[in-house]
Amino acid sequence: MRIEDLWLRYGPRAPWVLREVSLSLPAGATAVLLGRNGAGKSTLLRAIVxxxxxxxxxxxxRPEPVAWVPERFPPDQPFTVADYLTHMGAIRGRRPATARSAAxxxxxxxxxxxxxxxxxxxLSKGTVQKVGLIQALLVPPGLLVLDEPTEGLDGAVLAELPRVIAEVTATGGSVIVSDHSGALVDLPGARTWQVDGGHVTEVLPAAGGGRRVIEVAVSADRATDTVAQLRAAGHEVLRVRDEPAARWSAR
Structure with a gap:
């Protein structure tokens, strides 16, 4: 897939959200989209899908079929989960019985x-998010686009997501993921696309592959914002772990 000199805004007189965006993503590759809230990540993903x-x-x-998990899945629909997923599978060309089985x-x-x-x-927010993920995977995607897919998910499903992404790329599908939470920072071999100031650039690995790891400790209520700020600045967040309050207060 090639993105060539893309300019995006929400109306003929509106300010530009993104300008001069040129990127490429080969089959079987993954790109992680970084940037602060409001930088234009969702705008770019909407254009891509x-x-x-x-x-x-x-x-x-653009690979086909395209599967999209939006940041906010619309739950106000008069269907059960099974009926909705069966219907979505049928829309994508599966027989109802096959779609229901896949669901x-x-x-x-x-x-x-x-x-x-x-x-x-x-459904709760996290359960709705699972429905959004499943509807995107009922048919093997050529391009899977995930906009903040981890919101509200439990630990078991969070652990499953990297495996799902690896399965998509192993069969030649491409994946683009935006993740403000930092939960998907360890995707192996992923490219990094940085959104900043209306432009999107690919952040290349440091020459020679040398890196220095710096540990940063923050209070739990600041963790999400801190991860987002570090990633927006182009840093790689290796992991986020909890530390007992007693050990924190002893420092």
């Missing part, structure tokens, strides 16, 4: 089986 038409530039060789398989993997007969508006 085709729901936002660029004012200038173009996107070519049940993914539900088991994402610990969603007890909720298959529950209507979407009755």
């Amino acid at each position: 085709g729901t936002l038409t660029p004012a200038r530039g173009r996107i070519t060789d 049940r398989d993914w539900a088991e993997r994402f610990q969603l089986t007890p909720y298959l007969d529950v209507r979407l508006p009755a």
Whole structure:
């Protein structure tokens, strides 16, 4: 897939959100999109999946089918989880019985089986997010786009996401993921796209591969913002771990 001189805004007189964006992503590759809130990450992802038409530039060789997990999955729909997923699978060309079977398989993997007969508006935020993930995976994607996919997910499903991404790329699919939480920082071989000041650049590994690891300790209520700020500045966050309060106060 090639992104060529893309300019994006939300109206003919609106300010430019992104300008002169040129990137490429080969088959089987993963890109992690970094940047502060409001920098334009979701805008770029919407253009990539085709729901936002660029004012200038173009996107070519977009893999098919495209699977999109938006940042906010719309739960106000009068369907049970099973009926919704079966319908989404049918829209993508699967027979209803095949779509329902695939939905049940993914539900088991994402610990969603007890909720298959529950209507979407009755679900919690994290459970709705699982539905959003499954609907994108009912048909093997040529391009999987994940906009903040970890919001509200439990630890078991968070641990499963990197494996799902690896399975998509192993079959030649490409993946683009934006993750403000920093939970997907260890995706092996992922490219880094940095959004800043209306421009998007690919952050290349340091020459020679040499790195220095610096540990930073912050209070728990600042952890999410700190991770986002570090990644927005181009740093790689290796992991986030909890430390007992007693040990913290003893320092």
